[in-house]
Structure formats: structure tokens, C-alpha cells
Amino acid sequence: MEKKRAVVSVIGKDQVGIIAKVTSVLAKNQVNILDISQTILQDFFTMMMLVDVSDLESLEHLQEQFEPINLEMGLKINIQLEDLFKAMHRV
Amino acid sequence: MNIALAEMQETIRMVQMESLDIRTVTMGINLHDCADSNFSNLNQRVYDKITTYAKELKSVAETVEKEYGIPIINKRISITPIAEILGNATKQEAIELAKTLDKAAKVLGVDFIGGYSALVHKGISKGDQTLLDALPEALSVTDRVCSSISVATTRTGINMDAVRQLGIILKDAAERTKEQNGLACAKLVVFCNPVEDNPFMAGAFHGSGEGEVVLNVGVSGPGVVLNALRRYPDADLGKVSEIIKKTAFKITRAGELIGRVVAERLNIPFGIMDLSLAPTNAMNDSVAEILEEIGLERVGTHGTIAALALMNDAVKKGGAMASSYVGGLSGAFIPVSEDNGMIKGIVDGALTLSKLEAMTCVCSVGLDMIAVTGDVSAATLSAMIADEAAIGMINKKTTAVRVIPVPGKKEGEMVEFGGLLGRAPVMGVNPFSSDKLIARGGRIPAPLQALIN
Numbered sequence: 001m002e003k004k005r006a007v008v009s010v011i012g013k014d015q016v017g018i019i020a021k022v023t024s025v026l027a028k029n030q031v032n033i034l035d036i037s038q039t040i041l042q043d044f045f046t047m048m049m050l051v052d053v054s055d056l057e058s059l060e061h062l063q064e065q066f067e068p069i070n071l072e073m074g075l076k077i078n079i080q081l082e083d084l085f086k087a088m089h090r091v
Numbered sequence: 092m093n094i095a096l097a098e099m100q101e102t103i104r105m106v107q108m109e110s111l112d113i114r115t116v117t118m119g120i121n122l123h124d125c126a127d128s129n130f131s132n133l134n135q136r137v138y139d140k141i142t143t144y145a146k147e148l149k150s151v152a153e154t155v156e157k158e159y160g161i162p163i164i165n166k167r168i169s170i171t172p173i174a175e176i177l178g179n180a181t182k183q184e185a186i187e188l189a190k191t192l193d194k195a196a197k198v199l200g201v202d203f204i205g206g207y208s209a210l211v212h213k214g215i216s217k218g219d220q221t222l223l224d225a226l227p228e229a230l231s232v233t234d235r236v237c238s239s240i241s242v243a244t245t246r247t248g249i250n251m252d253a254v255r256q257l258g259i260i261l262k263d264a265a266e267r268t269k270e271q272n273g274l275a276c277a278k279l280v281v282f283c284n285p286v287e288d289n290p291f292m293a294g295a296f297h298g299s300g301e302g303e304v305v306l307n308v309g310v311s312g313p314g315v316v317l318n319a320l321r322r323y324p325d326a327d328l329g330k331v332s333e334i335i336k337k338t339a340f341k342i343t344r345a346g347e348l349i350g351r352v353v354a355e356r357l358n359i360p361f362g363i364m365d366l367s368l369a370p371t372n373a374m375n376d377s378v379a380e381i382l383e384e385i386g387l388e389r390v391g392t393h394g395t396i397a398a399l400a401l402m403n404d405a406v407k408k409g410g411a412m413a414s415s416y417v418g419g420l421s422g423a424f425i426p427v428s429e430d431n432g433m434i435k436g437i438v439d440g441a442l443t444l445s446k447l448e449a450m451t452c453v454c455s456v457g458l459d460m461i462a463v464t465g466d467v468s469a470a471t472l473s474a475m476i477a478d479e480a481a482i483g484m485i486n487k488k489t490t491a492v493r494v495i496p497v498p499g500k501k502e503g504e505m506v507e508f509g510g511l512l513g514r515a516p517v518m519g520v521n522p523f524s525s526d527k528l529i530a531r532g533g534r535i536p537a538p539l540q541a542l543i544n
Contacts, residue, residue, distance in 0.1 A: 007094070009103045037096050041104065048099045059158050076107065080160030082094065087348040088341045089098040 004054045005034065005082040012075035014045035021069050022077060026051060029062055050082070102345075106161055109318045110376045111342060113349050114311040114369050115165040116152050117205075117290035119297035119362065120144050120304050122171040130184045133176065134191050141168060141195045141204075144304050144359075149200040151356045159349060164311070164371075165202045165511075168195075169295035174209035177218035182225045189229035189236050196235040202511075203278075205237040205295035210285070213247040213534070223253075226260050230275035231267035237293035243283035243480035245487045249535040251477065257281050258473030258529065262496060265465070269498035272506040276495040277428075277460065281476050283483030283490045288363045289419040294456075294491060305362035308350030309419065311369045312342040314376040316402075320384045331385055332405040339366065339409030347414045365419025366410035367455055368402075370430035372513045378402075378423050379432025390432055391442025399423065400453040420489055422455025428508060428515035429460055437516045444518050452482055457490040462506050462515040465498040472496060474525035477535075485538055 010022055026033060026049075035050040056062065059079055066077040105111040125136035149166050156163040170192070177185055189207055196204040207229060209219040226238060240257060243249035265273030280294045287298020290307035297305075319338045323330065347364050354361035370378045379390040385398040403422045411417055425447070427433045436442030444461070451457040457479045463472075476492045483490030495515075497506050502519035 007099055007103075009099065009107075011103070011107065039096065039100070041100055042108070046100065046103075048096060048103070050094070060154070063157065078103070078107070078160050080102075081158050084159045084161065084345060084348060085094045085098055085102050087344045088102055089094070 003052065006051055006053045006059065006079050007082055007085060008049040008051055008077065008079050010047040010075055010077050011041070011044050012073065015073060018045070018047065018073065018075065021073070022047070022066070025062070025065050025069070029056065029065070031056060031062070105315045105341070110314040110371075110373050111161065111312045111345070113156070113161055113163040113308060113346055115167050115290050115309045116148070116163055116350060116353050117167040117169050117295055117307045117309070118145050118148050118304065118359070119169045119288065119301055119307060120171070121297055121301065122176055126176040126178060128178060130180050133180070134188055137188065138191050138195050141170065141192070142198060145199050145201065147357055152353055155349060155353050155356070159352070161345060161349060163349065166200070167290070167292060167295065168199070168201050168204045169290070169297045170204065170206035171299070172206055172208040172210055172296050174216070174219045174222040175299070177221050180218070180221055182221055185221050185225035186229045186232065189225070189233050192236050193233035201235070203235050203237050203292045205239065205292050206297060207236050207238040208240060208296045210241040211253045212241045212244045212250055214250070215253060223256055223260065226279070227263035227267055227275070230264050230278050237278045237295065239280045239282055239285060239294040239296060241282045241285045242476065243484050245284055245484050246537055246541045248537040249283070249477060249480045249484060251529070251535055252532045254473045254476050254480065255529050255532055257476055258469035258471070261472050261494065262469045265496045265498055272462075272500070272508060273495045273497045274508055277493065277508055277512050280491045280493040283480040284488060286419060286489060290365050291367065291369065291420065291424070293493060301362070302360060304359045306350060306354040306357065306359055307362040307365065307419065308346050309365040309367060309369065310342050310346030311371070312338070313368045313370050313378050313381055314373070315342060316368065317375055317377070317381050317384055320381065328401060332401055335402055335405035336409035339406045340413045343410040343413035361416070363416045363418030364410070364414040366406055366417055366421040367419065367424050368406055369424045370426065371511065372429060372431060374431070377430045377432035378425055379430050379436055383432060389439050389441035390436040391446050395446065396449055396453055399450055403454045420455040424456055424459060425450060425454060426460035426493070428462065428513040429511065434514065434516060437518065444520065448478060448482070451479065451490055452486060455489065457483070458492045458494055460493055460495070460512065460515060462495045462497050462500070462517045463520050464502055464517055465496055465500050467496045467520050468524070468526070470524065470526045470529040471520055473529045475520070477528070481535070485540065487540055
């Protein structure tokens with residue numbers, strides 16, 4: 001089966017436990033993290049992960065599980081298929 | 092090759108902080124085979140065909156927007172110009188058909204259905220006239236039906252008989268919806284040189300050169316361009332053009348990807364990408380603010396046309412390389428009521444009706460979403476349409492007029508249209524009459540540019 005990858009982005013105020021919370025959701029869904037990096041973007045803590053979603057049935061379902069973390073920690077967590085990034089930046 | 096962190100950041104910033112979105116995915120549907128001399132058959136066939144083809148449009152678009160994380164703001168349908176299949180139908184039947192279209196749009200959950208249209212740039216057929224007669228009532232009793240009338244092309248000249256009628260139609264439609272500030276007129280656009288594959292309302296229709304069913308996409312992104320320019324406050328104009336070009340390229344690539352995915356999942360052909368920058372009332376999502384960032388204190392002042400020409404051209408150049416099938420109107424939209432910067436320009440007295448007319452010489456559409464005083468005469472509205480049509484005809488480009496004579500409102504008052512249609516300051520028109528010009532009727536002959544064979 002073709003590999004399907006997605007980018008998980010986390011934006012918000014820096015605080016303890018962001019990585020732990022996000023990665024535990026991924027682990028629970030058997031989503032493997034391929035790459036992970038973080039930086040400060042326009043005064044916001046920004047973390048980006050490249051994950052393997054080949055075996056995942058619905059991205060939407062995963063997105064829903066991030067919602068409680070978004071609310072609790074004031075974050076914006078999004079998961080988007082990697083194709084978009086490729087289309088925009090690579091010719 | 093792995094995506095670099097900087098590239099991820101840029102995309103995420105564009106979507107989450109600079110309101111990059113896909114303005115619309117528009118499914119074009121051919122209705123020619125629904126024609127029938129028996130009206131109830133025709134009515135039923137139109138409804139069945141639209142609701143069958145577009146059944147999945149909304150749900151597929153919503154799934155794709157979630158998976159890729161780019162919002163698709165509108166899901167729309169464009170259809171064969173209805174006048175072409177009306178045949179012997181009566182005015183009442185034509186109004187009935189508009190209600191059918193409205194019902195189909197509501198059932199499918201699409202925002203607008205465009206194509207309650209007629210192409211009368213050279214002459215008015217029986218079906219065309221029925222549609223024109225039905226128009227004021229049809230637009231005032233429906234919510235989601237959009238109409239466009241082509242009154243001129245470079246090849247045929249301007250049909251001034253149709254232009255004269257449209258002045259009257261606009262007045263009538265405004266009067267019928269006076270409780271909503273003449274809202275019916277916001278759903279009617281009068282074209283010169285219309286295109287068949289435009290995905291943007293109110294002017295979308297599925298032309299006769301198009302296939303059975305097709306998916307067209309319009310991207311937006313004034314906010315992204317604005318923010319890109321803000322990072323280079325001291326760049327010269329060559330560099331400014333370069334920045335807009337590069338940004339337009341990326342925006343278009345995103346749009347084309349999303350469009351192709353949606354089309355593939357619906358199992359229909361992908362049509363075109365429309366490279367237009369379309370503003371919304373959201374903060375910093377304004378075409379006018381881009382022009383101001385280029386160097387105008389307020390949009391409408393001297394230099395506005397130069398800045399607009401630069402921006403429009405750069406958008407085209409960037410987008411043209413990003414997509415193989417570019418179509419639609421592809422340029423900058425400057426609808427007054429939907430663009431905070433344009434509204435501000437008028438309120439501050441920097442932007443006038445005549446400057447807006449001049450701006451349409453260098454960008455894609457025309458006088459768009461402009462509210463004028465309620466006491467304007469039908470002939471004056473017709474004359475405004477004639478002026479815009481002349482600009483389009485001579486310059487071999489599309490121009491359009493979507494003007495709303497707001498009943499009972501005076502110059503300087505603010506009117507609300509609600510939702511995506513926004514709000515607009517009422518503008519005054521030239522007080523001198525154009526009655527004699529409009530009363531003459533007939534057709535303004537095609538210009539010399541028409542003779543290109």
C-alpha cells in the first residue's frame with residue numbers, strides 16, 4: 001500500500017506537557033511519528049510533526065480527539081495531508 | 092523529498108493566520124437534455140438532474156477541506172443558461188423554474204446556484220424575453236438563485252434594447268425586495284464578454300462550450316498576498332510584482348490540488364482554476380488593502396489604477412504557471428460591499444464611482460456590489476451598464492455591473508446585505524439624464540477589434 005503521510009501542526013502559548021499530550025493521542029491511534037520539530041512563529045510556540053497515516057481510516061476521527069486538548073490548553077492542533085505542502089512548494 | 096520545516100510553517104501560516112481559503116468549488120451541469128415542450132416535465136427533469144449530479148458535492152468538499160486543512164468557503168452549482176431551455180414556457184413557468192432551482196440548492200446544501208441567465212448580446216429570443224420578464228419576481232422570491240445577462244461582446248457590439256430593459260428590471264427587482272435593501276439586485280450581474288467557466292457568483296453559468304458536468308475552482312487569498320507584501324515594506328515595484336507572483340503561484344497550487352481531489356472523488360472532470368483574488372469582510376482579507384500596502388494612503392486616490400494593474404498582472408503571471416487549466420475571470424475582484432478597504436475608501440471620500448469605473452479597465456470584473464441611491468432612474472442604471480459594456484467591448488475583456496439601487500436610501504447612508512454580501516455605503520450618481528441615449532435603443536455596432544479574421 002502507498003504511504004500516506006500527514007502534517008500535524010500545533011500552535012499556541014508555550015506550556016508544560018504539549019508534546020506529551022499530542023503524542024499520546026497519536027500513539028493511542030497507532031500513528032507513527034516520522035519527524036518532529038518545533039520553533040517560535042510570530043510569538044507562538046509552533047510544533048510540527050510528520051506522521052504516517054497509511055493505516056488510518058479517518059483523519060477526521062483523529063482531529064476530533066485533539067479537540068479536548070485544544071480546549072484545555074488553548075492550542076490549535078491541526079492535521080493535514082502532506083500532499084498540500086508538496087503541491088504548494090515543490091514543482 | 093521531505094518537506095522542510097520552513098515550508099510547513101509557511102503553509103500553516105497562510106491557512107491559519109492569513110485566511111487562505113478556497114473560495115468556491117462550483118459544479119457546472121449541462122441542462123440542455125432537460126428541455127421539453129411540456130413544462131412540468133422540464134421542471135422535474137431539471138430538478139432531478141441537478142440533485143443527482145450534485146448529490147455528493149457538499150459532503151465530498153467538506154471531507155476534503157478537513158483532510159487538507161484548507162477551508163472551502165462555498166459549494167456552488169452553475170447550470171446551462173436557463174433561457175436556452177425555456178422554449179415556449181410562460182413567464183409564470185419561468186418563475187416556477189427559479190423556485191425549483193432554489194429548492195434544489197437548499198436540498199443539496201449549496202450556497203448558490205448560478206445560471207438563471209440569458210445571453211442576449213446580439214438579439215433576444217423568445218425564451219430570453221420570457222426570462223427577462225420573469226427576472227424581477229424570480230430573484231425576489233428565491234434565496235439562492237443567481238442570474239447573469241450578457242448584453243454585449245466585442246464580436247457583436249452592445250444590445251442597447253437589452254440594456255434598456257435591464258435598467259427597468261433592476262429598479263423593479265430592488266423595489267420588490269425593498270425590505271432587504273434591494274437584495275434581489277445583488278444576485279443579478281450584467282455582463283460584457285462573459286466567460287463560460289467562471290466559478291464565481293453571481294455570474295457563474297455553464298456555457299454551451301462546456302462538457303456534461305465539470306468542477307471549477309476559484310481560489311482566494313488577498314490576506315496572504317497582503318501579509319507577504321508587509322514583510323517587504325521597502326521593496327521597489329519590480330520586487331512587489333515578484334512577491335505577488337510567487338504568492339499567487341502557491342495559492343493557485345493549493346487550489347488546483349484541492350479542486351482535483353474533489354473532482355476525482357466525485358468522479359467528474361476537473362475544469363479550470365480561476366486565478367481571481369476575491370476579498371471577504373474578514374479582517375485583512377481585502378484587495379483594497381493590498382493596493383494600500385503597495386503605496387496608497389487610501390484606495391481611490393491617484394495611482395490606484397497603476398497599483399491595481401500591477402497586482403492583477405502579477406496574480407495572472409504567478410497563477411498561470413501553477414495551473415495547466417486557467418480560466419474563468421482570473422484577476423482581481425473589487426466588490427465594494429465585500430471588501431473592508433473599499434468601503435473605507437468610499438466612506439473617506441477617496442473612492443468615487445468614476446474611479447471605480449476606471450479601475451475596471453485594468454482588472455477582471457466591473458462595478459461590483461455597488462449600492463446607489465434609491466431614486467436613481469432606470470435610464471441612468473442602463474447608462475451605467477452601457478458604459479461598463481463599452482469598456483469591455485473595446486478592450487476585449489470581461490466587464491460586469493452588479494449595482495443595487497437601494498429603495499429609500501440617500502447618498503452616504505450605509506446598507507447591510509448580510510452574510511458574504513456584506514455592507515455598502517450608498518453612492519450618489521451623476522444627476523444629469525441619459526434618457527435620450529437609452530430611449531434610442533438598437534444595437535451599438537461591434538467595434539473594429541471584432542474584425543480579426
